[in-house]
Amino acid sequence: MAILVDENTKVLVQGITGGFGGRHAGLSLDYGTQLVAGVTPGKGGQFFEHNGAKVPIFDTVAEAAKETGATASAIFVPPPFAADAILEAVDAELELAVAITEGIPVMDMMKVKSIMAEGCKTRLIGPNCPGLVTPGHGEGSHGGCRIGIAPGHIHKRGKVGIVSRSGTLTYEAVWQVSQVGEGQSTCVGIGGDPINGTSHLDIVKMFNDDEETEAIILIGEIGGDAEVEAGRWIKDNCKKPVAAFIAGATAPPGRRMGHAGAIVGGEDDTAQAKKRILAECGLVVAETPADMGRSLMEAWGK
Template sequence: MAILVDPATKVLIQGITGTFGACHTRLSLEYGTNIVAGVTPGKGGQFFDNRIPIFDSVAEAVGATGATASCIFVPRANAADAVLEAADAGLQLAVCITEGIPMHEMLVVKRELSRYQMKLVGPNCPGIVTPGPGPDSRGGCRIGIAPGYIHRQGHVGVVSRSGTLTYEAVWQITRRGAGQSTCVGIGGDPVCGLSLLDVVRLFNEDPDTHGIVIIGEIGGSAEQETAEWIHKHCKKPVAAFVAGTTAPAGRRLGHAGAIANSAPETAAAKIAAFRDCKIPVAESPSAIADTILKLL
């Protein structure tokens, strides 16, 4: 088992004919992802690489193929509408890769999604990978832009606000002969879909996840909220890393949400919260895998 997606998940790609969307669609197909449709308004009836049918709308694609998940590569001007179109079509999951969606638009999306069952990962995220059993973990489900080959099927769940640190943690775990159940990069924007805590709760209930890695960063209070919940409710070992220990106050660290405007938003405060809740924290990125694997 895994969380959110598995090899049988039927995936559609919103923005499949754009350069970025087309590139990652091909990589996901090579990985073994079950991509059943693409959506680009005005190009319905065509085929992507002579194999994937393209539709004018998400509703048409869902009706024809039974897709349950979407990966959104739509430009920022239309990305918020693309998320809501996915929800309105009855999808269970959308992964929005698009960066730079205005905060006020995401606030509207967040409010509207409360009326739907669909889960949103992102925006501005690397996406989700549930590794498969084949070479370079092929035969799994890759929705987004994360490199598939660094994964290995296993039992460590990874959730991260940072894309590149997700890859670092995953590759370390793989190189040590362990593997991952599912890896979820939730993105670093101030307003996003699933939170660190949302994903930890899913891992906590997943029988195939034996341990959890959390990668946080400066900004917001998600790490503190997650640490408190883990201390009270989590049944599995958890290890953490927090990026931004040297970040100057008030300066953004890459992501729109990675900025410490007050003491509780600093890396030091988040690390203290994890340790107060008896959650081991890796001292550096290079120690992430060792920190979780010695708990298993």
């Protein structure tokens, strides 16, 4: 089953004619993603061409969705315009919008969150995120769905769900899961910004309900209380083993780190406090990124 996307998901790319968006649109096509449309205002009627594929470009998301049946969007739009791009996907009532863009102004995201709170049909992943991958069943896991910038070739289909604030640690967890002989159901990078669309808890609940997912890796960072919120829910409700890693153990107190959301604000915001609370909630907590695969197998009893 997997969550959010699978090999049948039809995807459009907002910003497909930009260098970054175009490059990753091509990689998604190579992976086997059903990338059916691109959107760049003023370039409707043109095509994005890659290795023999011709993807039609539309002026608006609504037009692209209507003509192609796309239900998910990858957003590679520059920061000053990215919030409007998210809202365009919302107005078109897409099921999923994945905002890869980093550096969207906080006030813009406050506006987006306010609008999306009013009976919105669209789920937002990100912004400032690597996106998500549901590996396929084919050779090299091709034939699945890749939305965003994750390296598709390291994924393989399996039973471990991964949710992370960090992009690079998502890839490290994927690699370690594959190295211990397991695979992934879906991998979701939720992004590191302080205002995002989907939380650790949201994804953990989906994994808990997913028949294919048998174990979960949760990767967090200093700043905020999202990981603690998820851990306490896991303690009382989750039916599946969970391993965790919290980045930022050596961060100076109160210091803004690489991610916009990584600002220590109180006693429970530090890496050590989060690790302690998650362990108390029954999660197996890895001490270093290199231990994530081992911690998963310990939690899983394998």
